[in-house]
Amino acid sequence: MSNNSNNNENDNNNNNQKPALFAIPQSKRGINAVQINQAREMVKIHTQARLPINKRDQQSQSQPQVPKPAGFNNVSIPNHESKCNNPQCDHCGQIIIPSPRSSFPIQDKPSICINDWEIYTIKKPILNSVELDNLESRFDFPLPEMIFGNNLVRIINKESKEEIHFNALDALDSLDSECEFKVSYHEEWLKSRKSQKSKIKSETLNKKDLSEFTENLDIVKPFDWTYSPNYKGTLTNLVLREKQGLEIPISKLTQPDPILFFDESILFEDELADNGISIFSTKIRVMPTCLLLLNRFFLRIDNVIFRIRDTRIFIDFGTNELIREYKEQELEYDKLLKKCINCINSNDPKKLLRDSNWVSQNIPVIKRIIESNK
Amino acid sequence: MTVPFSIPIKDLDYCLEQLLNHKPPRILPPDTIQHLCHTLKTQFLSIPNIMSLQSPISVVGDIHGQYHDLLEIFQIGGSPPDTNYLFLGDYVDRGYYSIETISLLLVLKLRYPERINLIRGNHESRTITTNYGFYTEVLNKYHGSADVWNYITDLFDYLPLGATIDGKIFACHGGLSPSCQQLDQIRAMDRFKEIPHDGIMADLVWSDPDVEILDFKLSPRGAGYLFGSDVINKFCNDNNLVQMIRAHQLCNEGFTTYWKGKCLTVWSAPNYCYRCGNKASVLEIIHSNYETTNNKLQNDQGVLPGQFFNVFEASQENDEDTIKGKSVNGINSDPDDFDSTNLSNNNINNKDNYNDENDFFASYFQERPRRQQHVEYFL
Known part of the structure; x- marks a missing residue:
């Protein structure tokens, strides 16, 4: 190799003396021929390094041919029990290792294991149109705008097989089947529509619009457009009994224990055509001695109502006790807005109304169920 | 105060430089915004309710303050003045950069009035912007003053409501109205006002198509309409149209086609709200000569000949904002709150906790980057 390069250098030096034939750049501004050679050598080294080892030898020794590597039988792979079925490269005989294939279930590795408990969380984008089409037979109403149908939080006890999980579709x-609320300007809207309709009927000659298509307007299947779930999690092998007087031990949760695992995700969300928000989300934190999961439904219909439905799961890793607390909270919009204006002195009081934590602390509980597996 | 009716090009270029050449973009001072809005109002006054546009043109759907994704659109679809653009509304709210987004569009409209066309969406309104983030963003970025919000929302009242492309395609933000059969009815309206709760103007920015129905249906929410196939067929027939293009509805693929391309939804906010992981698109309309092409009126995307949905994903900045998680899950929407609850996770020596670091590709396979070590002592 070194000989070659020397020759090249000499060649180039010779070229240097014949400016008539080769356009050599000006000495100050152009590139030095020696540098070019160095660059060529660097490229050679690089490209050679990319070649498989036996081919590299072949080139550097400039031997014409090397016998093709032998067949599969000579190949042995450490930690490979049976015969290797992977294909070999035609040129160098190297084993081609295919890229790993996904298997079902998609994610079988827990996010964290602690004592007997395994916790799984999965986060994916919103469902695509194919996935949504597949759901058409399951739901006979328009689904929320954003469904994170592949998101999941799952808690399993390895020993007892007790399991609870939260997902959007079960919720x-x-x-x-119906919803008692309408958007704030519903009455106004309906009135103007009726007056319009009568006006149109009186002017049958002047039928200039598409209102002929509104004859059956009101025959539309009602559904709960606020998407308020009555959902406390999906249980498997887990029996919970109501226990009056039981409380989630707040003292354990307020200790400054390290958080070993934390995750949060949204299960579904709808903006109610900009009349508020309906959002269903989960948060989980795992500490050395216990875990807390909060599954929250938060609803705000502008100028109508606030609603929160919380499911909290508490697990004590020492005793394996699982406590589930379910709370429903509601308050009219105006009442909370008043509270909120008294509360902060700012020209943007509605900021607080978007904070579900603040809202949950300021609206009354209307229903509470507490259960345990012990 | 006397304000001239045009702004020198070099001043506009300076505004563009402030917005485009700095990271993060520099917001324009309130006086400048006032000046821009004033000049644009005089311009919008002479634009009819429905603009008459010609192909080739690129149609852009909802942007919602995702400024960097808007720049991505100019990157993939060509930047003005080399490409004609029609924006279908919903420029503000939800994303972190409503001010930058609307400022850029206003400056571009003044700089290249023939190339940039803006119409009104349901978020170009005072009531909606107070509830969905634009108002709050103005207060935060302009030191508690709502002046800029006032200038811009006043200007929103002047935006046109729709457009026709080559006279064959009708574009608006939402959809059709039972009170409107002829485009001339829209042309004859007084549009210079806040969007009302009902009537043609409201329906144009609010209603949605529904493939399962034929006629109009009342939305289960108690206000607003869904429109079906008979409605759009009659509307297109009566107005000599072949197609309607609209935005307004999120779709994971970035676009949706209804009724064999008779109606299209364009969605241009990728990874919407920094959490949906959806794609976005721009509809490029190259021509509208349907007679000369062969009988196959549809291609793979379900659009008409000469049309193409240019699909794209979130910009790098969008990813960064997602990781920073200013309000990623909409749960702790207050950035100050986030800092106080953000605890370092580094010192914990639990073996199982190393999943993230060991599994190098985990975040990639989870489709979106994970938040950086955010934990919260919630109760």
């Missing part, structure tokens, strides 16, 4: 199964 959507639990909706009421």
Whole structure:
């Protein structure tokens, strides 16, 4: 190799003396021929390094041919029990290792294990149109705008096989069949529509719009457009009994224990066509001695109502006790807005109304169920 | 105060430089915004309710303050003045950069009035912007003053409501109205006002198509309409249209086609709200010569000949904002709150906790970057 490069250098030096034939750049501004050679050598080294080892030898020794590597039988792979079925490269005989294939279930590795408990969390984008089409038979109402249908939080006890998990689709199964609320300007809107309709009927000659298509307007299947779930989690092998007087031990949760694992995700969300928000989300934190999961539904219909439905799961890793607390909270919009204006002195009081934590601390509890597996 | 009716090009270029050449973009001072809005109002006054536009043109859907994704659109679709653009509204709210987004669009509209076309969405309104973030963003970025919000929302009242492309395609933000059969009815309206709760103007920015129905249906929410196939067929027939293009509805693929391309939804905010992981698109309309092409009126995307949905994903900055998680899950929307609860996770020596670091590709396979070590002592 070194000989070659020397020759090249000499060649180039010779070229240097014949400016008539080769356009050599000006000495100050151009590139030195020696540098070019160095660069060529660097490129050679680089490209050679990319070649497989036996091919590299072949080149540097400039031997014409090396016998093709032998067949599969010579190949042995450490930690490989049976015969290797992977294909070999035609040129160098190296084993081609295929990229790993995904298997079902998609994610079987827990996010964290602690004592007997395994916790899984999965976060994915919103469902695509194919996934949504597949759901058409399951739901006969328009689904929320954003469904994170592949998101999941799952808690399993390895020993007892007790399991609880939270997902969007089970929650959507639990909706009421109708909803008592309408958007704030519903009355106004309906009135103007009726007056319009009568006006149109009186001017039948002047039928200039698409209102002929509004004859059956009101025959539309009602559904709970606020998407308020009656959902406390999906249980498997887990029996919970109501226990009056039981409390989630706040003292354990307020200790400054390290958080070993934390995750949060949204299960579904809808902006109610900009009349507020309906959001269903989960948060989990795992400490050395216990875990807390909060599954929250938060609803704000502008100028109508606030509603929160919280499910909290507390697990004590020492005793394996699982406590589930379910709370429903509601308050009219105006009442909370008043509270909120008294509360902060700012020209943007509605900021607080977007904070579900502040809202939950300021609206009354209307229903509470507490259960345990012990 | 006397304000001239045009702004020198070099001043506009300076504004563009402030917005485009700095990271983060520099917001324009309130006086400048006032000046821009004033000049634009005089310009919008002479624009009809429905603009008459020609192909080639690129149609852009909802942006919602995702400024860097807007720049991404100019990157992939060509930047003005080399490409004609029609924006279908919803420029502000939800994203972190509503001010930068609307400022850029206003300056571009003044700089290249023939190339940039803006129409009104349901978020270009005073009531909606107080509830969905634009108002709050103005207070935060302009030191508690709502002046800029006032200038811009006043200007929103002047935005046109729709556009026709080559006279064959109708574009608006939402959809059709039972009170409107002829485009001329929209042309004859007084549009210079806040969007009302009902009537043609409200329906144009609010209603949605529904493939399962034929006629109009009342939305289950108690206000607003869904429109079906008979409605759009009649509307297109009566107005000599072949297609309607609208935005307004999020779709994971960045676009949706209804009724064999008779109606299209364009969505241009990728990874919407920094959490949806959806794609976005721009509809490029190259021509509208349907007679000369062969019988196959549809291509793979379900659009008409000469049309193409240019699909794109979130910009790098969008990813960064997602990781920073200013309000990623909409749960702790207050950035100050986030800092106080953000605890370092580094010192914990639990073996199982190393999943993230060991599994190098985990965040990639989870489709979106994870938040950086955010934990919260919630109760």
